[in-house]
Amino acid sequence: MMTKRTSRTVDVGGVKIGGDNPVVVQSMTNTDTRDAGKTLSQVKRLVEDGCELVRIAVPDKKSAQRLPKIISDSPVPIIADIHYSPQLALMSIEAGVAKLRLNPGNITNVKDIKNIAKEASSMSIPIRVGVNSGSLHQHILDKYGRSATGMVASAEEEIGLLEGQGFEDIVVSLKSSEVNMTIEANRTFSRKYDYPLHLGVTEAGGGRSGLIKSAIGIGTLLHEGIGDTIRVSLTEDPIEEIATAYDILRSLGLRKRGIDIVSCPTCGRTEIDIQKIGKSLEKRLGDVTESIRVALMGCSVNGIGEAGSSNLGVVGTNKGGLLYVDGNYKETVPNMDIEKMTDQVERAIRDYLNTR
Amino acid sequence: MMTKRTSRTVDVGGVKIGGDNPVVVQSMTNTDTRDAGKTLSQVKRLVEDGCELVRIAVPDKKSAQRLPKIISDSPVPIIADIHYSPQLALMSIEAGVAKLRLNPGNITNVKDIKNIAKEASSMSIPIRVGVNSGSLHQHILDKYGRSATGMVASAEEEIGLLEGQGFEDIVVSLKSSEVNMTIEANRTFSRKYDYPLHLGVTEAGGGRSGLIKSAIGIGTLLHEGIGDTIRVSLTEDPIEEIATAYDILRSLGLRKRGIDIVSCPTCGRTEIDIQKIGKSLEKRLGDVTESIRVALMGCSVNGIGEAGSSNLGVVGTNKGGLLYVDGNYKETVPNMDIEKMTDQVERAIRDYLNTR
Numbered sequence: 001m002m003t004k005r006t007s008r009t010v011d012v013g014g015v016k017i018g019g020d021n022p023v024v025v026q027s028m029t030n031t032d033t034r035d036a037g038k039t040l041s042q043v044k045r046l047v048e049d050g051c052e053l054v055r056i057a058v059p060d061k062k063s064a065q066r067l068p069k070i071i072s073d074s075p076v077p078i079i080a081d082i083h084y085s086p087q088l089a090l091m092s093i094e095a096g097v098a099k100l101r102l103n104p105g106n107i108t109n110v111k112d113i114k115n116i117a118k119e120a121s122s123m124s125i126p127i128r129v130g131v132n133s134g135s136l137h138q139h140i141l142d143k144y145g146r147s148a149t150g151m152v153a154s155a156e157e158e159i160g161l162l163e164g165q166g167f168e169d170i171v172v173s174l175k176s177s178e179v180n181m182t183i184e185a186n187r188t189f190s191r192k193y194d195y196p197l198h199l200g201v202t203e204a205g206g207g208r209s210g211l212i213k214s215a216i217g218i219g220t221l222l223h224e225g226i227g228d229t230i231r232v233s234l235t236e237d238p239i240e241e242i243a244t245a246y247d248i249l250r251s252l253g254l255r256k257r258g259i260d261i262v263s264c265p266t267c268g269r270t271e272i273d274i275q276k277i278g279k280s281l282e283k284r285l286g287d288v289t290e291s292i293r294v295a296l297m298g299c300s301v302n303g304i305g306e307a308g309s310s311n312l313g314v315v316g317t318n319k320g321g322l323l324y325v326d327g328n329y330k331e332t333v334p335n336m337d338i339e340k341m342t343d344q345v346e347r348a349i350r351d352y353l354n355t356r
Numbered sequence: 357m358m359t360k361r362t363s364r365t366v367d368v369g370g371v372k373i374g375g376d377n378p379v380v381v382q383s384m385t386n387t388d389t390r391d392a393g394k395t396l397s398q399v400k401r402l403v404e405d406g407c408e409l410v411r412i413a414v415p416d417k418k419s420a421q422r423l424p425k426i427i428s429d430s431p432v433p434i435i436a437d438i439h440y441s442p443q444l445a446l447m448s449i450e451a452g453v454a455k456l457r458l459n460p461g462n463i464t465n466v467k468d469i470k471n472i473a474k475e476a477s478s479m480s481i482p483i484r485v486g487v488n489s490g491s492l493h494q495h496i497l498d499k500y501g502r503s504a505t506g507m508v509a510s511a512e513e514e515i516g517l518l519e520g521q522g523f524e525d526i527v528v529s530l531k532s533s534e535v536n537m538t539i540e541a542n543r544t545f546s547r548k549y550d551y552p553l554h555l556g557v558t559e560a561g562g563g564r565s566g567l568i569k570s571a572i573g574i575g576t577l578l579h580e581g582i583g584d585t586i587r588v589s590l591t592e593d594p595i596e597e598i599a600t601a602y603d604i605l606r607s608l609g610l611r612k613r614g615i616d617i618v619s620c621p622t623c624g625r626t627e628i629d630i631q632k633i634g635k636s637l638e639k640r641l642g643d644v645t646e647s648i649r650v651a652l653m654g655c656s657v658n659g660i661g662e663a664g665s666s667n668l669g670v671v672g673t674n675k676g677g678l679l680y681v682d683g684n685y686k687e688t689v690p691n692m693d694i695e696k697m698t699d700q701v702e703r704a705i706r707d708y709l710n711t712r
Contacts, residue, residue, distance in 0.1 A: 212604055247565045
C-alpha cells in the first residue's frame with residue numbers, strides 16, 4: 001500500500017472525514033423521503049450493519065419538511081442530497097442536517113452559492129461538492145466533453161465559488177460510471193487539493209458487475225492512499241452497499257469487521273466440500289462484527305500454509321478436516337455429514353471469539 | 357490507465373500470452389480429473405462462456421493417464437497443474453498438454469527441474485512458475501517469512517534453475533490470499549523481469565467477498581498495465597470465474613463482451629423500478645456476447661447524461677421510461693406492469709444488436 005494522501009479533516013456531525021481518521025462508510029436511502037417512518041427504518045437498518053453516515057434525497061419541499069423528524073430519530077448524522085434547488089438546500093440547513101451535497105452540474109448561480117455558503121457556515125455544516133459525469137453542466141461539456149478533465153474542472157469551479165465566500169469546509173467527490181474515468185479524475189484532483197475525497201463509482205449497476213466496478217474503482221484509489229470516505233452505489237437494497245464497502249476496506253486492511261474467509265477454488269485435489277461449508281458459515285456468522293480470519297482449504301497443497309497463518313483453519317484430507325487454531329493443529333473434524341462438519345467448525349469459531 | 361508493461365509473448369497451444377495480445381481469460385476445472393467425461397463436460401461449459409485456456413489438476417497417475425483423452429476432445433489448450441511430483445510433470449508433457457504449471461514451493465530439486473525443462477523444451481511447452489504464498493518452500497519462509505519478498509525470491513530461484521537449462525519459455529504468477537501482498541509481489545517482479553504475468557488472488561473465497569478481493573487485486577494491477585492472463589479463483593462453480601474475469605476486464609475497457617449495464621442505486625427520486633428491470637434484463641440477455649452499453653436510470657438528474665452516452669438508455673420519469681438510442685430520444689415506454697416494460701426494453705436492445 002502507498003501511504004495515505006494528506007487531507008484536511010472535516011467534521012460531519014461528529015463523524016470525522018479525512019486526516020488520519022479511518023475511511024468512513026456511508027450509504028443513501030432509497031425510500032420516499034416524504035415517508036419519514038419508512039426512511040427512518042431504512043436508516044436504522046443501515047446503521048445496524050455498520051453505516052456511519054446516511055444521505056437522503058431531498059427532491060421537494062415535503063421531503064425537506066420531514067428532515068427534522070428523521071434527523072432527531074436517526075442514530076447517525078444525516079446528509080441532504082440536493083439538486084437544482086438552492087431553496088431546498090437552505091431548508092435542509094435549517095432542518096439541521098449534518099452536511100449538504102450539492103451537484104455543481106445543476107447549482108451554479110453565484111448568488112445562490114453565496115447564500116448557501118453563508119448559511120452553512122453559520123451552522124458549521126460542511127458541503128460536499130459532488131461531481132457526477134452524468135450531470136456535468138453544459139458549459140463544461142462544451143469545453144471538455146464528458147471526461148475526467150471536465151469533472152475536475154466542474155469541481156474546481158464550485159470550490160472557487162465557495163472559497164470566494166471564505167467557505168472551506170468542503171468534501172469533494174468525482175464519480176463516473178466508468179471506472180477509468182473515476183480513477184483518473186480523483187488522481188488528478190488529489191494532486192492539486194487537500195480537501196477530503198468521497199469515493200464512489202456512480203451507477204455501477206447491480207449484481208456481480210456492480211460489485212466489480214465499485215471494487216476496482218474504489219479499491220485502486222484506496223490502495224494509492226486516495227480516499228477518506230466511500231459510498232458504494234449499487235442497484236440493490238442499500239444494505240448490500242454497506243457489506244460491500246466493508247469487504248473492500250477489509251481486503252485492503254483498512255477496516256476490520258467480521259469474518260474474512262480465505263478459501264480455495266477447489267480442484268481435482270479437493271478432499272472435503274469446502275464450498276458448502278463456506279457458504280453455510282458465511283450465513284451463520286453474519287452476526288459477527290469482530291475481526292477474524294478463517295481458512296477453509298480443500299487439500300494440503302496450500303492448506304497447511306493458509307491454515308497456519310489464520311486465526312482458524314480447516315484443511316481437507318481423506319481423513320477429514322484438520323482443524324488449526326492460531327497456527328497449531330488442534331483436532332480432526334471427521335469426514336461426515338457436511339452439516340455436522342459445519343456445526344463443528346462454527347462451534348470452534350464461536351469458542352475462539354468468546355475466549356480471546 | 358497506465359500503458360501496458362512490455363512483456364515477452366509465450367505461445368500456449370496457439371493462444372498467445374503477453375506482448376500486445378489481449379489479456380487471456382483462464383480457469384480451472386474442479387471435477388475429479390480421473391473422470392475424463394465429467395472433466396471434459398466442465399471444460400466445454402467453461403469454453404462456451406469465454407474461457408480461453410483451462411487448467412486441470414494432475415494429482416496422481418490415473419489423472420495423468422486421462423489427459424490424452426481430455427486434450428484431444430477439448431476445444432481449447434489444456435494446462436496441467438503439478439505439485440510435488442516431477443514424474444507427473446513428465447507424464448503430462450508426454451500426454452501433450454499445452455503448458456505446465458509447477459509450484460516452486462514443492463518442486464525444487466535441480467535434477468528434476470533439469471529433466472522437466474529438457475522435455476518441455478523439446479515439445480515447445482511453456483512452464484508457468486506458479487508461486488503461492490500458502491505453499492512457499494521452508495527455506496524461503498525461514499529467510500523472508502510469508503511475504504511479497506519471499507514470493508518473488510521463490511519465483512527467481514525457479515526461474516534461475518530453468519534459465520540455467522536455457523529454458524526461457526516461462527510465464528510467472530505470484531498469488532497470495534492477501535490482496536496487498538499479491539499487488540506488491542507482482543509490482544516488484546514486473547520491475548525486474550519481462551516474463552508474462554498470470555494474475556490472480558488465490559483462495560479469494562466465495563460470494564461477494566471473493567469477487568471483491570479478486571477485483572481489487574487483479575484490477576489494480578491491470579490498471580497499472582501489469583498482467584497478461586488472469587484466473588479468478590472463487591470457491592464457486594468455475595463458470596462464475598469466467599463471468600467475473602470478463603466483468604473485471606470490461607470494467608477497465610480491456611476486453612469487451614456482453615452487456616455493460618450502467619444503472620443508478622435508486623434513491624428518493626426514483627420514478628420507475630430500475631432494480632427489477634435491471635435484474636431481469638441481466639438474466640434474459642445472458643446469451644449476448646456482443647458488446648453493448650445500456651443505461652437504466654431512475655430519474656433525470658444523471659439519467660439524461662448517462663442515457664445519452666450509452667448505446668441504449670432508459671430514464672425514469674412520472675410518465676414512464678424515456679428510451680434513448682445512440683444518444684437520441686426515441687420513444688417513451690409507458691409506466692405499466694414492470695414485466696411488460698422489461699419486455700419492451702429487451703426488444704429494443706435485441707433490435708439494436710440485430711440492426712447494427
